[in-house]
Amino acid sequence: MQQASETTPPLRARTFTCMGTVISLTVPTDAHKAPQAVADELDAATAVVERLFTELDSIFSLYRPDSEASQLVRGELALPEASAEMRARYEEAAEWRILTEGAFTPERPDGALDLSGIVKGHAIREAGKSLMALGLANWCLNAGGDVLVSGSPNPGIDVPWRAGIVDPADRRTLLAGFPLRGAALGSPPQSLSPAGLAPLGEKTADGGTRAALATSGSAERGDHIWSVTAGAAEFRQVSIAAADVVTADVLATAIVAGGVPMLNRATAMWDIEALAVRANGELLATGGFRR
Amino acid sequence: MASAGILLVGWQSGVHVADTRSAASAAATGNQDSGTGTTGSSGAASSESAASSGTTGNSGTTGSSGTTDASGASGAAGAAAKAGGTYDGDLVQTRFGTVQVQITVKSGQITDVTALKLTDAEGRSVQISNYAAPILRSEVLQAQSGDVQTVGGATVTSDAYLTSLQAALDAASL
Secondary structure, three states: OHHHHHHOOOEEEEEEEEOOEEEEEEEEOOOOOOHHHHHHHHHHHHHHHHHHHHHHHHHHOOOOOOOHHHHHHOOOOOHHHOOHHHHHHHHHHHHHHHHOOOOOOOEOOOOOEOOHHHHHHHHHHHHHHHHHHOOOOOEEEEEOOEEEEEOOOEOOOOEOEEEEEEEOOEEEEEEEEEEEOOOOOOOOOOOOOOOOOOOOOOOOOOOOOOOEEEEEEOOOOOOOOOOOOOOOOOEEEEEEEEOOHHHHHHHHHHHHHHHHHHHHHHHHHOOOEEEEEEOOOOEEEOHHHEO | OHHHHHHHHHHHHHHHHOOOHHHHHHHHHOOOOOOOOOOOOOOOOOOOOOOOOOOOOOOOOOOOOOOOOHHHHHHHHHHHHHHOEEEEOOOEEEOOEEEEEEEEEEOOEEEEEEEEEEEOOOOOEOOOOOOOEEEOHHHEOOOOOOOOOEEEOOOOOHHHHOOOHHHHHHHHOO
């Protein structure tokens, strides 16, 4: 770690606010480019990502009375008549409900449609595709604590991006670290398939790719988690590293809702690493989180 | 044996928390007709435990499998403890392949857990290593805020972001 920090070139970051949180885009400076060129490229990339997030938020935000999602909740619009984007996300969320045996659900307890649990992950995924299409190979995108990376913070020596995970008991300190590697390094730009099937960060032949890290908590606003079993949540915080950000985000949410059975199901069925903080502060972790 | 060891970890922690899938699966197979009744629980709805049970034991077979119900698991363990002997677990489909374990019970204690089947799609033996096990804070990958380029955590509001570690990192890279 010390070695990496000594040799890592300065990073450049841009931020914007959307979906009730802050999105950060970070890239390494390129020794072969003028600083102003790096800054201009980053500004342009940030603008693309911000437009994408803003568009999705205008469709899915339940905090915006004029959004399509709000119209659905009020019953002014039926799902079959909804936009293709809305129906695609509902379909994706419904598939995850089956895969997680109901621990992840696109509906609130009162039955109202709520796709908040998948929209941010979807936005990060789509932003990642856009960044690849722009030709950016090395970047780190952090949306309110959920992370997707490509390449390296130091492309010269190809070290992984190092992510810290906040301690839920003291948000000024880090509970753990985790190295994130993008599978996209050196690969051609991904297609901009609206179905979200482009394999950004998909598992490589060695199965070791972890481009995404998502964390869900049981006491945070905006996580839209309801415990499957009544009573206090078993986990205070769950972090999942996976090849793709939607899988990481959905499973982290599902495990907070579904507890240890869902955690064991997730680690058995998906190629992920997990770090879970119990309500009493004890940790459960897969091998990838061990030092 | 490393694989079986990891499964054993799953078993042991399952006894404590009584809701571990591997523990429940193994425990259910010990649910012989020992006179204490059966659990009656079934994991048939679970795709993970939907495999055929095909269990053999000292005194018969059992059809129950893969329960995640805490009382069911501990109840089955009690039945197994009275019966003694060796018990084959159900075939369980995981992303690592088909898994089947055998437990040996003597005088009410589990004395051994052996992996009977542990193969990937190509039929090779594989190691199961992805169980989330209890771990001390000192054992996880460590990180200091100076060592990381990004910070993960449960969603922070844009207000909370202002005082977050991520904000500090971003400010340092403007």
